Amino acid sequence: MFRWFEERLNPFPAEEPEEPPRTFIAFCMHxxxxxxPFIAMSAILIAIIAIAELWLFSFLGNxxxxxxxQDRETFLANEWPKLLGMALVxxxxxxxxxxxxxxxxxxxxxxxxxxRIRWQVHRYLLKQSMSFYQEEFAGRIATKxxxxxxxxxxxxxxxxxxxxxxxxxxxxxxxxxASADWRLAAPLVLWLIGYILLMxxxxxxxxxxxxxQADARSLMTGRVVxxxxxxxxxxxxxxxxxxxxxxxxxxxxxxQTVYRQFxxxxxxxxxLYTLNAACLLSVGALSITLWIKGAVxxxxxxxxxxxxxxxxxxxxxxMWELTALFENIGTVQDGIGSISLxxxxxxxxxxxxxxxxxxxxxxxNIRFHYGKTGGVIEDLTLNIRPGEKVGIVGRSGAxxxxxxxxxxxxxxxxxxxxxxxxxxxSAVKQDSLRAKIGMVTQDxxxxxxxxxxxxxYGRPDATDEQVLEAARRAEALDFIRGLSDIxxxxxxxxxxxxRGVKLSGGQRQRIAIARVILKDAPILLLDEATSALDxxxxxxxQENLYRLMEGKTVIAIAHxxxxxxxxxxxxxxxxxxxxxxxxxxxxxDKGGIYASLWQxxxxxxxxxxxxxxxx
Numbered sequence: 001m002f003r004w005f006e007e008r009l010n011p012f013p014a015e016e017p018e019e020p021p022r023t024f025i026a027f028c029m030h031x032x033x034x035x036x037p038f039i040a041m042s043a044i045l046i047a048i049i050a051i052a053e054l055w056l057f058s059f060l061g062n063x064x065x066x067x068x069x070q071d072r073e074t075f076l077a078n079e080w081p082k083l084l085g086m087a088l089v090x091x092x093x094x095x096x097x098x099x100x101x102x103x104x105x106x107x108x109x110x111x112x113x114x115x116r117i118r119w120q121v122h123r124y125l126l127k128q129s130m131s132f133y134q135e136e137f138a139g140r141i142a143t144k145x146x147x148x149x150x151x152x153x154x155x156x157x158x159x160x161x162x163x164x165x166x167x168x169x170x171x172x173x174x175x176x177x178a179s180a181d182w183r184l185a186a187p188l189v190l191w192l193i194g195y196i197l198l199m200x201x202x203x204x205x206x207x208x209x210x211x212x213q214a215d216a217r218s219l220m221t222g223r224v225v226x227x228x229x230x231x232x233x234x235x236x237x238x239x240x241x242x243x244x245x246x247x248x249x250x251x252x253x254x255x256q257t258v259y260r261q262f263x264x265x266x267x268x269x270x271x272l273y274t275l276n277a278a279c280l281l282s283v284g285a286l287s288i289t290l291w292i293k294g295a296v297x298x299x300x301x302x303x304x305x306x307x308x309x310x311x312x313x314x315x316x317x318x319m320w321e322l323t324a325l326f327e328n329i330g331t332v333q334d335g336i337g338s339i340s341l342x343x344x345x346x347x348x349x350x351x352x353x354x355x356x357x358x359x360x361x362x363x364x365n366i367r368f369h370y371g372k373t374g375g376v377i378e379d380l381t382l383n384i385r386p387g388e389k390v391g392i393v394g395r396s397g398a399x400x401x402x403x404x405x406x407x408x409x410x411x412x413x414x415x416x417x418x419x420x421x422x423x424x425x426s427a428v429k430q431d432s433l434r435a436k437i438g439m440v441t442q443d444x445x446x447x448x449x450x451x452x453x454x455x456x457y458g459r460p461d462a463t464d465e466q467v468l469e470a471a472r473r474a475e476a477l478d479f480i481r482g483l484s485d486i487x488x489x490x491x492x493x494x495x496x497x498x499r500g501v502k503l504s505g506g507q508r509q510r511i512a513i514a515r516v517i518l519k520d521a522p523i524l525l526l527d528e529a530t531s532a533l534d535x536x537x538x539x540x541x542q543e544n545l546y547r548l549m550e551g552k553t554v555i556a557i558a559h560x561x562x563x564x565x566x567x568x569x570x571x572x573x574x575x576x577x578x579x580x581x582x583x584x585x586x587x588x589d590k591g592g593i594y595a596s597l598w599q600x601x602x603x604x605x606x607x608x609x610x611x612x613x614x615x
Contacts, residue, residue, distance in 0.1 A: 005107035009035060011115035017124040020340040024329065027336050028152050031117045038108045043160045045101035050168035052094050057303055057310070058176055059086050064299035109157065117149035121339055127430070129344040130410040139225025141338060143218045148335030151214075151328035158325045162318055169314060173307045180300035181290055184283065188311070191279040195315060198275065202268040203326050206261065210330030213257035218334070220250035229498065265323065272319055276312045283308045345412050347429050354428040356436045356522045358386035359553035360421050361407065367415035368406060376402055377576040379416075386421075389554040391564030393594060394573035400557045403573070404525050407555070409433055420523070438521035442528030444512040446500030451480055452492035454500075454511055458519035466518060467492065473548075474514035479507055517548055524549060526556040561598055570594065 013034060021027050032039070059082075076083075122145060125132075133141075170192055178185035227234055227243040234243050287301045361384040368377045377399045384390050392400045405411055406418060409425055418425050425433055438458070446454050455467050462470075471477045483494035485502070500508040516524070526545070542563070558564045565584040572580035572587070572594045580592050587594035 001103075002107055005103045006111070008108045009038060009112040009116070011112040012119050013116060017120040019342055020121075020124070020336070022336055022340045024333055024336070027332065027340060028156055031120065031152050032113075032156055034116065035109065035113050038104055039156060039160060042101055042104045042109065042157070043164055045097050045104065046161060046164045047168055049094065049097050049101065050165060051172070052089055052097070054169065054172040054176065056086070056090070057306055060299075060303060060306060064297075064302045105157070109153070114149040114153045117152055118145060121145050121149065125339070127343060127346070128341070130405070131344060132341065136222075136338065138222075138229070140218045140222030142225075143221045144335045144338045147214060147218070147331050148339060151331035151335065154328040155325060155332060158321050158328070162321050162325065165314065165318060170311075173311060176307060177304050180304065181296050183290065184287060184296070184300070184304050187279055187282040187286060188308075190282075191275060191311070194275050195272070198268065198271055199319075199322060202264055202271075203322050206264050206268075206323050207326030207330050209257055209261045209264065210327035211333050212330070213254065213261060213327070214331040214334040216250070216254040216257050220247070220254045223247050223250040232501065261327075268319060268323070269316075272315060276315060280305075280308050280312065345409060345430070348427055351427060351429045352432075354420065354423060354425070354432040354436055356421055358421050359522045360384065360386045360419075361523070361553060361555075362419040362422075363403070363406075363416070364419065365416040366406065366413050366418060368402060368411065368413055370402075370411070377406075380576065380578060382571065382578060384553060384555070387551060387553055388569065389549055389556070389567045391567035391570045392555060392557045392573060393561065393564070393570055393597065395597075397575075398573040399576040400573055401527060402576075404439075404527060404555065404557065407525070408437060408439070436521050437523045437525060438516040438519045439525040439527065440509070440512050440516050444500065444505075444508040446496050446503070446508055446511060448495065448498045450489065450493050450495055451483060451511065454496060455492075455514045455518060458515040458517070462518055464492070467514075470514040470518040471511075473517050474510045476507070476510035476514050479510075513545070522552055524552045524554045526554065526558070528558055528560075 018030075020030050125141065125145070174185050174188050174192070177188055224247050227247065234240060283304055287296065287304050290296045291298065291301050361382075363380055363382040366377060366380050370376055380399075380403075382403075392403065394400050406413060407425075409418075409430055412426065420433075420436070447457065451471075452464070452467055455470055456462050458470070459466070468477065471480055480494075481491055484490045485494045487495075489495060496502050496508075496511075500511070503511070554567075556564050556567060564570065568583070569581060570584060570587055571578055572592070574593060580587055580590065580594055582590070588598060589595075
């Protein structure tokens with residue numbers, strides 16, 4: 001039975017996620033698609049339960065009057081149909097409605113509903129631009145994803161619960177009291193007005209604090225996660241105290257919002273308790289007075305006092321529900337600021353799959369500034385023939401890595417066109433573009449998974465034999481066989497830690513190279529691909545890299561000029577422009593920037609300080 005209800009709402013809908021709305025109600029409605037039938041069913045059942053409970057209060061008054069007025073010997077004979085009806089409601093209808101409402105709420109909604117939100121938001125954020133992730137802590141984004149999903153669920157479900165109880169219970173109580181004597185309803189109406197005024201004053205203020213608290217919480221978490229993610233740097237510079245102080249600032253900022261929140265909570269709780277006490281006293285005194293005058297029966301007094309006591313407890317429950325509701329509204333509004341952002345780089349509606357039969361690359365008068373006024377790349381044109389191996393040379397900031405990032409479409413051009421085999425890359429799907437490009441970077445980051453999973457990332461359907469062959473070609477097989485982790489997993493099954501922290505820089509680089517070897521894409525990008533390797537490992541891998549380059553179009557960036565000197569063509573960049581082109585020998589003969597850099601090398605590296613000082 002539980003499994004049947006748990007399978008009614010799909011937690012992982014297949015529809016491609018769209019940009020979420022930026023207003024609160026529209027945002028919640030957007031992520032509640034598909035769940036509405038079950039939310040409506042839960043609301044109807046809650047209303048039925050509330051009506052049945054109110055009816056029981058009314059029936060209780062009738063029983064008191066019957067017991068006071070009727071003969072014991074004829075009581076059951078006269079009233080048994082009504083008593084049987086009440087027994088059926090209490091013994092069958094109410095438990096059945098409560099159980100069904102629990103199944104719909106707990107089995108269908110509580111788990112699946114927020115998971116649908118997480119699933120859709122995560123897929124949407126995975127396709128956000130690189131600039132999005134450069135502006136935020138990774139931990140902060142993850143925290144907002146988790147918090148917002150739960151907060152949307154709580155907002156929608158709690159709002160419907162509260163509206164149900166307010167509509168059914170509060171109005172029903174007033175009607176029941178007025179049916180005995182209209183004067184008994186007067187204190188309840190005054191109480192309701194006072195309750196609404198209290199909520200109107202306190203709840204929005206609690207909601208504002210909650211929004212600030214959600215932001216402070218995600219900032220606090222982001223600071224803590226940032227320290228853990230970069231723990232090696234923290235230890236290397238002996239900055240544990242500094243990071244603790246940095247985190248403490250975030251924790252203190254969060255704590256201040258907690259203090260403000262509970263000041264309001266204490267004020268609200270005290271005011272509500274006083275209001276409830278005044279209601280009980282006034283209703284009690286009025287009902288006894290009316291009974292003395294013969295205006296109401298004993299049953300009516302019992303019903304009204306019972307309703308007030310029920311109201312006392314329910315008003316506190318609704319207060320906490322409303323408080324939680326506005327806290328969650330604050331959390332959702334904070335999450336909207338990070339989640340409901342347009343994708344700066346997105347596929348065109350009619351984007352097609354990229355086909356790369358040859359591998360020609362053309363940069364046509366491209367311009368890109370990272371949104372700044374100053375130029376990073378200005379009016380650059382570069383044509384790379386199919387299968388040509390091109391080395392990109394230049395000092396830091398010349399625009400080399402930017403050129404590669406634009407080819408990968410991590411950013412969109414501000415001018416010009418970028419073509420692969422005559423197809424504008426802005427007109428194709430990003431996934432298909434990057435599937436045709438293999439890249440090894442200087443700063444290699446591995447996933448916190450097994451070595452096998454990291455290498456197989458290049459080709460998810462690869463066999464273990466293909467994974468081992470790629471590792472062998474990357475000169476990684478020997479050290480992989482010796483790996484083990486804290487859970488006793490060995491070799492390809494050993495986990496490498498967050499960002500590959502358990503491995504040395506050279507080991508991470510070799511796994512990254514194995515990953516690209518396995519991918520075997522027609523276009524190969526090398527950004528300081530062997531910079532983390534020692535000379536012996538580099539010499540061994542360089543041979544395999546040359547074999548990997550066969551039949552591919554290659555763009556290689558390196559400060560160690562000896563690693564790219566044998567390329568078909570070298571392109572020298574300076575301040576976002578191409579200033580020299582040619583083979584190694586041709587550029588040496590020109591006596592320009594490349595020749596100057598080559599002469600100033602020490603052990604094959606560009607002496608950056610001397611080169612810049614000479615300018």
